[in-house]
Amino acid sequence: MKENYSSKQVSQATGLSIHTMRYYERIGLIDGIERDKNGYRLFSESDIGWYKFLNYFRAMGMPIQEMQKFAAMRNPVVSTLTARRELMETYRKKVYEQMKELERTLVNIDHKIGYFKILEEVEKRNTYE
Structure with a gap:
């Protein structure tokens, strides 16, 4: 017999x-x-798996639009x-570019932190003189 799950159970299982x-x-x-018969949703193991997959994408x-493109491609026939x-490869390229930009930003932040440390040292020396 196929087991069904409530919305609450699926929410707990997926974190959504x-x-x-x-x-x-x-x-x-x-x-x-x-x-x-009362209109309550009944979820399957497959539904839970798909929600987990969507949660992974999230x-x-x-973006939701990309998730919708991927979901539209689910065709059992x-x-x-x-x-x-190919969609995942395209998205991977986007994520990789975002990572590169974040790395550049991190380098800039590190430089700025170093600059402030130098200014703090100068300020300390001037305060004690």
């Missing part, structure tokens, strides 16, 4: 808020969520593996 889970459903990042800083890999 129920509000975020509903938002992802509303914007098409996840679909096919079953409902019980943690990487992937037609293989979209190449397109999904």
Whole structure:
């Protein structure tokens, strides 16, 4: 028998808020969520796995639009593996460029910290003279 999970259980399993889970459903990042006779959502193991995957994208800083592109490629009939890999490669390039920019920023910050340390030493010498 297939086990179903409540919104609260999925939220706890994925770390996503129920509000975020509903938002992802509303914007098409996840679909096919079953409902019980009272209209409550019933999630599967597969749904939990997909939410975890979306959470991973979110943690990487992937914009919602990119996540939607990736989600739109989920097609059980037609293989979209190449397109999904290419999307991930494109996103990897963006992340790599962001990392390079952050490294340049860190170097600038370190230089500024060094400059302030020198100024502090000069100030100390002038204070004690």
